[in-house]
Amino acid sequence: MNNSYRTQAIETLKKIFKDKSYSNIVINNDMKNVERRFLSLYRKSVLGVVENLIYIDWIINEMSVTKTKKMEMDVLTVLRLAVYQIFFLDKSHENIVVNESVQYIKDKGNVRGSKFVNAVLRNTLRNKDKLTAKMNELPEDEYLSVKYSYPKELIIKWKKQFGKDVEQVLIANNTEAPLEIRVNTLKIQRDELIKLLEEKGIKVYKCKYADKGLVIENPFEIDKTSEYKDGLFSVQSESSMLSGQILNPKENSFIIDMCAAPGGKTLNAAEMMNNTGKIIARDIYPGKLKLIENELKRLGISNVKVEKYDATVLDESLIEKADYVIADVPCTGLGIIRRKPEIKYNKTDKELNDIKEIQYKILENASKYIKQTGELVYSTCTTNLEENFELINRFLKNNKGYALADISENVHEYFDAAGQGYIEIYPHLHGMDGFFIAKIKRI
Numbered sequence: 001m002n003n004s005y006r007t008q009a010i011e012t013l014k015k016i017f018k019d020k021s022y023s024n025i026v027i028n029n030d031m032k033n034v035e036r037r038f039l040s041l042y043r044k045s046v047l048g049v050v051e052n053l054i055y056i057d058w059i060i061n062e063m064s065v066t067k068t069k070k071m072e073m074d075v076l077t078v079l080r081l082a083v084y085q086i087f088f089l090d091k092s093h094e095n096i097v098v099n100e101s102v103q104y105i106k107d108k109g110n111v112r113g114s115k116f117v118n119a120v121l122r123n124t125l126r127n128k129d130k131l132t133a134k135m136n137e138l139p140e141d142e143y144l145s146v147k148y149s150y151p152k153e154l155i156i157k158w159k160k161q162f163g164k165d166v167e168q169v170l171i172a173n174n175t176e177a178p179l180e181i182r183v184n185t186l187k188i189q190r191d192e193l194i195k196l197l198e199e200k201g202i203k204v205y206k207c208k209y210a211d212k213g214l215v216i217e218n219p220f221e222i223d224k225t226s227e228y229k230d231g232l233f234s235v236q237s238e239s240s241m242l243s244g245q246i247l248n249p250k251e252n253s254f255i256i257d258m259c260a261a262p263g264g265k266t267l268n269a270a271e272m273m274n275n276t277g278k279i280i281a282r283d284i285y286p287g288k289l290k291l292i293e294n295e296l297k298r299l300g301i302s303n304v305k306v307e308k309y310d311a312t313v314l315d316e317s318l319i320e321k322a323d324y325v326i327a328d329v330p331c332t333g334l335g336i337i338r339r340k341p342e343i344k345y346n347k348t349d350k351e352l353n354d355i356k357e358i359q360y361k362i363l364e365n366a367s368k369y370i371k372q373t374g375e376l377v378y379s380t381c382t383t384n385l386e387e388n389f390e391l392i393n394r395f396l397k398n399n400k401g402y403a404l405a406d407i408s409e410n411v412h413e414y415f416d417a418a419g420q421g422y423i424e425i426y427p428h429l430h431g432m433d434g435f436f437i438a439k440i441k442r443i
């Protein structure tokens with residue numbers, strides 16, 4: 001091992017914890033400072049700490065009189081990284097991990113801190129088996145919370161929702177998500193792209209549920225390939241692709257995408273319409289809209305107009321104008337913990353209540369934009385019922401002119417509720433990101 005990647009990993013972790021930045025964004029940004037041969041260890045270690053934070057802090061608090069809440073940020077972060085590596089990575093490196101961690105704090109001029117780190121980590125190494133045994137004896141909710149690193153409130157909530165499957169749910173949400181890509185059918189067909197990628201030694205197979213999707217088995221730096229630069233595909237999760245498959249827009253339609261950035265669903269719809277018709281792609285954050293504009297050029301799409309707009313404000317000029325509306329609303333993100341593990345620690349009840357009201361308002365506005373023959377797809381990347389079926393139900397009760405539309409033909413035979421107009425996707429059942437997708441029509 002080598003200390004240089006450790007220094008960067010600690011800096012990255014500090015940004016994630018102190019500034020509450022998304023791990024995937026910070027990692028992608030900081031990766032350039034890490035030697036190529038350490039990239040995989042760097043990424044795995046940073047994500048591993050975030051994913052197993054409650055477990056790690058429980059171990060540190062068992063082994064130290066000074067508790068994690070009282071520790072200096074540098075010392076705490078070094079300990080978190082080392083404890084992760086001691087418990088989750090190759091055993092043979094344990095002593096190197098301790099030595100490098102102690103050295104890191106010493107190099108900062110903190111001799112007392114380095115002695116403390118040494119004592120906690122040596123103590124941890126000596127007591128590893130005892131600690132695991134003690135963890136296994138914790139009362140059930142606490143055990144699940146510590147072992148899989150989810151706040152206790154979420155364990156209690158999910159026990160109510162998933163019953164005896166809760167442990168499977170926790171495990172599935174801690175499992176690394178596959179990298180999926182969407183074939184740009186304006187430029188190439190799926191079988192042809194498979195051939196091109198395989199010729200380069202990139203192993204791919206077809207997604208089970210998404211007709212335009214491929215799973216990349218050995219995903220590193222896929223965006224450096226000429227196929228990516230030529231716009232033959234985009235990175236998009238299979239669940240997100242299904243939302244387009246459910247929308248299934250006809251050529252020459254007019255679509256409003258109310259929460260469009262970074263553009264996955266807009267771009268998929270544009271490809272499905274064969275670059276005909278028109279899509280207005282809106283988002284409240286102008287910085288994120290630039291991402292869509294860049295993608296339009298790369299993919300060769302010309303039927304999209306990008307606009308900054310707040311979806312909670314009704315746009316009178318668009319009432320009953322759209323053939324389709326996409327309302328891919330901001331949400332708690334509890335379905336994408338596999339990709340952004342910090343999501344499990346961040347949400348409060350107040351935030352949830354605020355977000356539900358925003359979602360409801362966006363849905364209400366969306367419903368006003370569709371023509372009499374139009375269709376609206378509402379989606380979230382959360383498994384939280386309050387943001388999903390319950391929200392749709394509330395809307396339908398308050399708005400008698402609307403109903404759920406049968407989508408069973410769009411998702412083949414796989415989802416029971418598709419005939420009733422919606423699907424619920426779960427990592428533990430489908431191996432995909434947790435999503436809710438519903439199609440609503442006027443009646």
Ligand SMILES: C[S@@+](CC[C@H](N)C(=O)[O-])C[C@H]1O[C@@H](n2cnc3c(N)ncnc32)[C@H](O)[C@@H]1O
Nearest residue numbers: 259260261262263264265283284310311328330
């Ligand atoms: C789930 S993401 C959309 C993902 C996107 N549809 C895609 O497939 O790539 C939700 C988006 O809603 C945007 N957003 C949040 N509040 C908004 C508002 N009031 N009006 C419009 N967009 C909003 C966020 O910036 C975020 O990009």
